[in-house]
Amino acid sequence: MKVAPSRVSILFSVMGTLGTSASFAQSGWFWQNPLPQGDPLYAAGALDVDAVIAVGGAGTILRTDDSGATWTSQSSGTTQTLSGVSFVDANTGTAVGDGGTILRTDDGGATWRPQSSGTTFSLYGVSFVDANTGTAVGYGGTILRTDDGGATWRLQSSGAFGFLNGVSFVDAHHGTAVGDRGFILRTKDGGATWVRQSSGTSAFLSGVYFVDANTGWAVGSELPPLSASVILHTTDGGDTWTRQPSGASLGLNGVSFVDANTGTAVGGLGTILRTTDGGVTWTRQFSGTTQLLYGVSFVDADHGTVVGYGGTILRTDGGGAIWTRQSIGPLNYLWAVSFVDANTATAVGDGGIILHTDDGGATWRLQAGGTTYSLSGVSFVDANIGTAVGAAGTIQRTDDRGVTWRLQSSGTFQTLCAVSFVDANTGTAVGGSGAIVRTDDGGATWVAQSSGTLNYLCGVSFVDANHGTAVGGGGTIVRTDDGGATWVAQSSGTTYSLYGVSLVDAKTGTVVGARGTILRTDDGGATWTVQSSGAVNYLYAVSFVDANTGTVVGSDGTILRTNTGGQ
16 A cells, blocks of 8 residues: 655646646646656556556556656546556556556557446556456455456455555466555465465565565565564465565565566665565665655666656666666645746745746746745745745745845744735735734834734735735634734634635635635625535635636645636
8 A cells, every 4th residue: 555645745737838748738737847747656567678657646657668768648537546557568558546446558558448346445556467367456455356358357355354555476377465464365276265374474565576486575664663674585485484684774665576586675765675686685776865665667687667756756777776867856845836927936845945937837947045944935026026934934035036035034933834915015924823924115024913813824815905814724714904903803614724815806705725615705704605616625725816717726636727706
């Protein structure tokens, strides 16, 4: 099972016709950072030295035919997470994922068609031995088998009830599946019967690979709080499993062997381990990343691909002596973006990262800010003048398009989550414990204002120097009509946290938040009306360009659009 981080990164993309491929391309959205895309990649399948398929979050399927120099997004037809993939030749492959998703291609991924799995349980691993014969495993001890290329899938009795995370077949009869609590299952008759084997561990086993009917490896991690790596080896078809010392302190997620001696395992914090003696010794290789690595596939002893969190793709053509990163761009979480025209924008995020574009996002360049604190909000009033806010009361200002940023004194140590400027001088920032600070001199001085709440304030929007609204935890909405001299609480009608707000004039505004919450006012917030978003996701930001036309973004890549004021 692939476990996502606790925080959700913001997809950073804009409408346009830029020449970048992405899992969202079919809907008119294109990845700009990182590239080729930023959803986590959970599995890879090397077809030959040059061709590789990778699958991952939000239905992502990528293919390269030039050793990873370029990656092309393929239309999967689903937004479900894809966790496993298996190809038997350059054209014929199957991918599996959440909600019982099974996809099949017979043309190298040019088209993928859904197959009926007969289950809604998530599937985490799949193994085909020829175009017709394959097995998929997943949640609830699920094991599915097909002998007709997936035209029909039938459930097999596993005797397991937990997670089955990986499966490896070497022929139509001999296969092994692994899962949580050290679970290892073996079949010698194509799954007609599955027998539990003694692994000698209660570890969470994530991956398994056999090179023949007898010789195989399983990898995983000890249960917390240790989370140390686990490598198990068998030479007798799993009748006995022996633990091999890896020397790695973090868990492993994937493993790939090309023969009985040569293999690679990957895991946490960029861990890549290599063996050339069947696992008697494992040597750590320099991956060049600290990202969580999930999947690995080698086509021979030299040529391999590793995939992981944040769209990470690594490639080696020398057995791992050198790993080259094929995904580009910073992988920090980006929390806010401010456009001043169709071409000019600035984005900010974790670690004080600041990115700037002058060509509509075709290229983004790093700017040197004045802090390593995370930045949560940014507001530009023109191409030159902007302000970014973040942790520990951080406020920094630029007057030269971000070439230089200078710190300003906010007078608070509360995290500032959002900022709104209406002109070069007049701005408001909001944050933790109901913090609100205001400037009327471009940030030379910031003055604390009383919000009347101790709830976290996550979003703020002003339409002019006087009229503004801030929103936050517990359904908090506060309003000012005098530039913040007084803030008045408004009844939102919800206790869900509210994260984003957009006002188009003194009367008209929209607020978004947890569990798909969207609220609308046409009377300055005297009343807020619930709108049907059709989503249960967390909605983090909203932007309206007029009373009718607006866009909302949120968790799991959610993007909502209205041209009718949210009706």
